[in-house]
Amino acid sequence: MSAESFEYAVVGGGIQGLSAAYELAKIGRSVVLLEERYLGSGSTGRGFGGIRTLHGDESYVRVAVKSMSMWRKLSQELRYNLMLRKAGYLFLLYTREEEERMEENIKMARRYGVKARFIDPSELNTPYLDLSEVAAVVEHPEALVALPFSVVWGYWRGISRLGGAVKTWEKVVDIEVDGGFKLKTTRGAYRADVVIIAAGSGSIELLKKLGVELPLAVVKKEAVVTESLKPFLKPLIVTPKIAVVQSARGEVLADYYAEDIPTTPEDLSATHYMASFVAKYLIKLIPKLALVNVIRQWAGHYVSTPDLKPAIGDVGENLWVSVGWRSGGFMMGPAVGKLLAESAVRGKLLSELESFSPYRFKR
Amino acid sequence: MKAKEVAICFCMDVTLEDILKAIELGYRDIESIKRFTGVGTGPCQGRMCLPIVAEILREKTGWSGELPTQRPPVKPVPLVALAEVGEDER
Numbered sequence: 001m002s003a004e005s006f007e008y009a010v011v012g013g014g015i016q017g018l019s020a021a022y023e024l025a026k027i028g029r030s031v032v033l034l035e036e037r038y039l040g041s042g043s044t045g046r047g048f049g050g051i052r053t054l055h056g057d058e059s060y061v062r063v064a065v066k067s068m069s070m071w072r073k074l075s076q077e078l079r080y081n082l083m084l085r086k087a088g089y090l091f092l093l094y095t096r097e098e099e100e101r102m103e104e105n106i107k108m109a110r111r112y113g114v115k116a117r118f119i120d121p122s123e124l125n126t127p128y129l130d131l132s133e134v135a136a137v138v139e140h141p142e143a144l145v146a147l148p149f150s151v152v153w154g155y156w157r158g159i160s161r162l163g164g165a166v167k168t169w170e171k172v173v174d175i176e177v178d179g180g181f182k183l184k185t186t187r188g189a190y191r192a193d194v195v196i197i198a199a200g201s202g203s204i205e206l207l208k209k210l211g212v213e214l215p216l217a218v219v220k221k222e223a224v225v226t227e228s229l230k231p232f233l234k235p236l237i238v239t240p241k242i243a244v245v246q247s248a249r250g251e252v253l254a255d256y257y258a259e260d261i262p263t264t265p266e267d268l269s270a271t272h273y274m275a276s277f278v279a280k281y282l283i284k285l286i287p288k289l290a291l292v293n294v295i296r297q298w299a300g301h302y303v304s305t306p307d308l309k310p311a312i313g314d315v316g317e318n319l320w321v322s323v324g325w326r327s328g329g330f331m332m333g334p335a336v337g338k339l340l341a342e343s344a345v346r347g348k349l350l351s352e353l354e355s356f357s358p359y360r361f362k363r
Numbered sequence: 364m365k366a367k368e369v370a371i372c373f374c375m376d377v378t379l380e381d382i383l384k385a386i387e388l389g390y391r392d393i394e395s396i397k398r399f400t401g402v403g404t405g406p407c408q409g410r411m412c413l414p415i416v417a418e419i420l421r422e423k424t425g426w427s428g429e430l431p432t433q434r435p436p437v438k439p440v441p442l443v444a445l446a447e448v449g450e451d452e453r
Contacts, residue, residue: 038392041394045398153399169428270435276446276448278445279442279445279446282442282446283442283443283446290443291443293406293439293440294436294440294441294445295436297434297436298434
């Protein structure tokens with residue numbers, strides 16, 4: 001079979017891969033993006049679309065701030081309605097320890113212009129929340145919520161408009177180094193000078209084929225969605241146990257994750273055990289939801305590294321990765337895709353991404 | 364009958380016109396159509412509509428593939444019922 005040739009091949013049709021491919025196409029590089037199923041079918045489409053700049057790690061905050069300024073202009077740039085709204089986040093803290101950690105994070109993030117502050121619960125106009133056990137509340141008003149699939153489609157249309165190729169339902173089954181790279185998929189074959197792997201939990205197997213071992217562990221999360229309700233919940237609420245948001249269609253989405261539950265990259269089963277946890281904490285937080293119906297439950301993955309930061313950068317000659325994302329993969333997508341694309345073009349990891357370099361795991 | 368008068372998904376108010384428009388815009392698999400139009404994402408979770416959408420897709424594009432994964436619960440369940448049972452089952 002003859003192989004189509006591109007300068008760049010991006011593996012993974014989530015926001016990380018799409019944004020990198022978009023930025024490459026934008027500077028006139030020939031690029032093909034290969035997605036095993038449909039765009040956004042992995043972790044991107046399984047999250048809630050929250051976008052914040054308040055994080056605990058300084059280098060993370062810097063990239064998040066860059067990403068936020070890109071998000072604000074992204075609908076316009078992609079000429080697609082990303083359904084962004086300025087929902088804001090509320091962090092509910094229950095212990096003095098959580099409070100102290102948050103105080104430090106806010107102090108650090110403020111140096112980069114991040115807006116977040118402790119507020120008195122009585123200032124909140126949220127009578128539906130049970131705050132009786134809450135020790136402190138942090139408001140992060142600049143945070144946004146987007147509809148993840150709109151973002152995915154916006155990038156897809158952008159890449160296509162710029163002459164890039166996006167292939168869906170095409171799984172990369174083999175990848176070899178041969179001058180450049182030879183990629184064999186379930187539907188064809190491609191050649192590329194440079195490869196970027198951003199395939200979530202699917203990256204682990206691909207990297208193994210290339211002899212690259214990164215300390216990546218899969219963590220399962222599960223979410224439930226209720227029937228649609230009249231809009232009542234503006235912010236995205238984060239507690240140490242669950243995150244809750246009301247979608248643009250009025251559904252209440254809530255998720256829960258447990259680090260200690262064994263899982264595999266293939267395991268996307270929805271379990272009664274996790275549904276029960278989400279339900280319990282959701283009712284505790286918003287008692288009025290007790291009789292509201294859950295209509296669907298689904299599972300998704302975090303891919304975690306030992307230091308909980310993603311691995312972004314080169315792992316071999318002309319071979320780049322953006323893997324190991326937890327909750328930040330979506331919100332950091334625009335900036336990381338851009339910085340990664342620029343790094344791959346230059347052949348050197350840009351300084352903004354240096355602290356995420358996969359080489360930190362090598363001794 | 365006009366395409367906009369043919370209801371495909373009663374829960375989410377999606378018509379045949381919406382489905383045809385999605386196909387025209389390039390959403391050519393059932394998973395993407397589901398998310399673009401909202402078809403099959405209401406309380407009945409696509410019991411009636413998704414097989415019909417699959418048929419339309421096959422006819423219009425030659426698509427072949429599986430219907431979206433069926434997720435629990437089988438029918439809507441109140442949060443309180445989920446919260447009270449099952450927590451110890453792993």
